[in-house]
Amino acid sequence: AQKVTQAQTEISVVEKEDVTLDCVYETRDTTYYLFWYKQPPSGELVFLIRRNSFDEQNEISGRYSWNFQKSTSSFNFTITASQVVDSAVYFCALALIQGAQKLVFGQGTRLTINP
């Protein structure tokens, strides 16, 4: 069975600080996809990134960056120079390429950026 663990339930930082959200996953499959979603207070989950298991290149998108390490089964997300608008719940998720390709979510990390 697949499992995603986000050990940080809540993080609170001051604006402009860098912050890293941890995600650790478990699967026996060799082919899978990893995702990050953002859920602001409005409730809608917003897709941030998709990464397949064969692509360990780190990715940077503006202030966002992702570090995928298969050796440690981790897919961590870093926000550089955080802003108040980054305040949200962030979910990491995994899906297998086989079967119904359902998302297995972590429990989420509530990030609060204080002015």
Add this chain to the structure above:
Amino acid sequence: DAMVIQNPRYQVTQFGKPVTLSCSQTLNHNVMYWYQQKSSQAPKLLFHYYDKDFNNEADTPDNFQSRRPNTSFCFLDIRSPGLGDAAMYLCATSRGVGGPVNEQYFGPGTRLTVT
């Protein structure tokens, strides 16, 4: 422009009174999902449609039903809502199953209150 639309955004129903939540999409995606999300929890998949094929999760109560009359619309019917069914209900869509796992696009959700 909204791509996944959910109506209503807020729904209040009485204990035991049937309620229907609706979802529509302009993405022409062939897969549609319904999730239940309770406070401070990750979304929980209830069921999904791959085209017209309905796929129920093993632990989804019989009280929850769904209809998908066409590609664009999907409905969630709760036949006899209980207090424990109060939650945010999220609709999502994605392209295809098989091959790469595509990201899911979520609607803004319907927050259901049961009195």
